[in-house]
Amino acid sequence: MKAPSFSYVRPESIAQAIDLINQYGDEARWLAGGQSLLAALNMRLAAPSVLIDLNSLPELGGISVHGDKLIIGAMTRHAEIECSPLVAQHAPLLSLAMPHVAHAAIRNRGTIGGSIAFADPAAEVPACCVALDAVFVVAGRGGERRVRARDFFLGLYDTALQAGEMLLAAEFSGVRPGERVAFRELARRHGDYAIAGLAARATVNGNALRDVDLAFFAVDTKPVLATHAVAILQQGTVTPERVQLAQQALAQDLAPQDDVHYSSAMRMQLARVLLARAVSDLLQAAGVQESR
Amino acid sequence: MNPPQPVTEVDIALTVNGENVTRHVPVRQNLVDFLRDTLGLTGTHVGCEHGVCGACTVRFDGAIVRACLMLAVQADGTDIVTIEGAATADGNGEIVADLQREFHQRNALQCGFCTPAMLLTAAELIAVRPQASRDEIRTHLSGNYCRCTGYQSIVDAVEAVCRKRAGAQP
Numbered sequence: 001m002k003a004p005s006f007s008y009v010r011p012e013s014i015a016q017a018i019d020l021i022n023q024y025g026d027e028a029r030w031l032a033g034g035q036s037l038l039a040a041l042n043m044r045l046a047a048p049s050v051l052i053d054l055n056s057l058p059e060l061g062g063i064s065v066h067g068d069k070l071i072i073g074a075m076t077r078h079a080e081i082e083c084s085p086l087v088a089q090h091a092p093l094l095s096l097a098m099p100h101v102a103h104a105a106i107r108n109r110g111t112i113g114g115s116i117a118f119a120d121p122a123a124e125v126p127a128c129c130v131a132l133d134a135v136f137v138v139a140g141r142g143g144e145r146r147v148r149a150r151d152f153f154l155g156l157y158d159t160a161l162q163a164g165e166m167l168l169a170a171e172f173s174g175v176r177p178g179e180r181v182a183f184r185e186l187a188r189r190h191g192d193y194a195i196a197g198l199a200a201r202a203t204v205n206g207n208a209l210r211d212v213d214l215a216f217f218a219v220d221t222k223p224v225l226a227t228h229a230v231a232i233l234q235q236g237t238v239t240p241e242r243v244q245l246a247q248q249a250l251a252q253d254l255a256p257q258d259d260v261h262y263s264s265a266m267r268m269q270l271a272r273v274l275l276a277r278a279v280s281d282l283l284q285a286a287g288v289q290e291s292r
Numbered sequence: 293m294n295p296p297q298p299v300t301e302v303d304i305a306l307t308v309n310g311e312n313v314t315r316h317v318p319v320r321q322n323l324v325d326f327l328r329d330t331l332g333l334t335g336t337h338v339g340c341e342h343g344v345c346g347a348c349t350v351r352f353d354g355a356i357v358r359a360c361l362m363l364a365v366q367a368d369g370t371d372i373v374t375i376e377g378a379a380t381a382d383g384n385g386e387i388v389a390d391l392q393r394e395f396h397q398r399n400a401l402q403c404g405f406c407t408p409a410m411l412l413t414a415a416e417l418i419a420v421r422p423q424a425s426r427d428e429i430r431t432h433l434s435g436n437y438c439r440c441t442g443y444q445s446i447v448d449a450v451e452a453v454c455r456k457r458a459g460a461q462p
Contacts, residue, residue, distance in 0.1 A: 001341060002320070002322070002325070002341075003320045003322070004320070005300070005320055006300075006319070006320055007298035007299055007300045007319065008298055008299060008300070008302070008319035008320075008363070008365055009295070009296055009297060009298040009299070010296065011295050011296065012295075012296070016293070016295035016296070017295075019295050020295050023295075024298075034361055034362065034363075034366075035343060035358070035361050038322075038343075038360070038361040038362070038363070039341075039342035039343045039361060042322070042341045042342050042360065043341075043342055050298045051298075051319075053365075053366065055366060079355070099431070102343075102435065103346065103434055103435025103436075104356065104413065104416065104417075104432055104435060105346065105349050105356040105357050105358050105413065105435055106343060106358060106361070106435065108352075108355040108356060108357055109352075109355075109357045109358070109361065109362070189434060190430075190431050190434040191431075191434045191435055
């Protein structure tokens with residue numbers, strides 16, 4: 001189908017963009033990469049009356065390092081993040097995840113800010129941000145504020161962004177000594193929506209894991225930190241028995257819903273499989289990791 | 293300064309296959325409909341209209357995009373290459389011409405609906421990674437549906453061009 005009728009505006013500054021979103025309120029939507037929004041418009045799942053196009057604001061893009069923080073502007077495209085040496089050095093989990101984000105043509109256009117603000121429960125970027133304890137910079141008429149990724153995702157397509165606010169950037173605090181990361185996703189076709197996925201990090205000492213973060217996605221309405229499973233993994237040296245116990249503990253962390261494609265039990269089983277694979281990735285990889 | 297106000301129609305000026313184009317377009321018009329219906333360039337195909345099938349792939353300022361997930365107004369000031377100009381008006385022209393020859397020889401198309409997008413997508417990979425493995429080729433083409441060939445002959449054709457170009461490099 002074709003998009004319903006709307007009007008379109010291209011602000012020339014962030015201040016103008018924020019004025020516009022405050023002027024039009026709920027009737028307006030940000031147009032970032034448009035790789036979810038335009039599909040939703042074409043399918044008539046959304047019908048905003050105004051699109052505010054952010055693609056003419058270069059100050060919203062770019063990847064930089066300030067002190068020990070990696071900062072990625074909201075309009076930075078997935079393809080740029082995928083190829084960035086700075087991201088590979090300071091947030092390697094994102095580098096691992098990027099090839100799983102849809103397909104090449106979509107990564108050339110889609111943006112990290114769009115993925116975060118849209119908050120699709122099956123999306124890779126929000127889960128990576130939760131696993132890495134990223135912080136989002138948000139601007140409104142009253143100025144800027146910072147929100148932890150772990151407080152940002154509230155539910156299905158629901159975030160802590162208030163009316164009249166926009167996402168400016170995501171900040172990542174760099175790699176801790178001994179930290180390793182793993183990214184695993186199961187999908188019917190490479191690049192399709194995940195059936196279940198896991199973004200993980202830990203500091204590794206021999207066969208022991210510390211500071212473990214396991215952020216599952218596509219199994220709930222938002223990314224979920226598996227705290228019960230993590231507690232078991234951190235109790236001692238990782239053995240096949242301990243991994244099995246952690247897999248069992250996932251039942252306390254995750255409660256996937258049935259949908260038309262997959263049952264709750266199947267998603268739970270896949271989450272357990274992903275946990276074992278990610279733990280194995282974390283323990284094995286000393287250098288560059290391959291998670292496909 | 294007051295912000296610009298929303299409009300429903302707009303003038304755009306862009307380059308399509310090396311030619312300057314100016315048109316007045318409704319802002320809700322997709323780029324692919326602009327290319328096909330307004331400019332008559334029907335080599336870019338419309339399949340699913342929500343970014344899944346890949347049939348509408350074009351080059352947008354040098355990078356492949358889904359033309360069903362872009363608005364014509366967003367192409368203002370940009371450089372678009374469609375399959376009509378891909379072998380002549382583009383930096384990847386020689387690769388596309390090689391791909392067309394291999395697709396023909398290996399029967400890597402039957403109905404041809406997916407072919408223009410397959411060529412543009414494969415050309416982007418070969419331009420960057422002529423040494424790509426079959427797995428990498430399959431991954432890169434994963435966003436483009438073909439309902440005829442079963443993909444085997446497409447991957448064969450792309451691989452053949454890869455090998456030829458990697459061999460030709462010093």
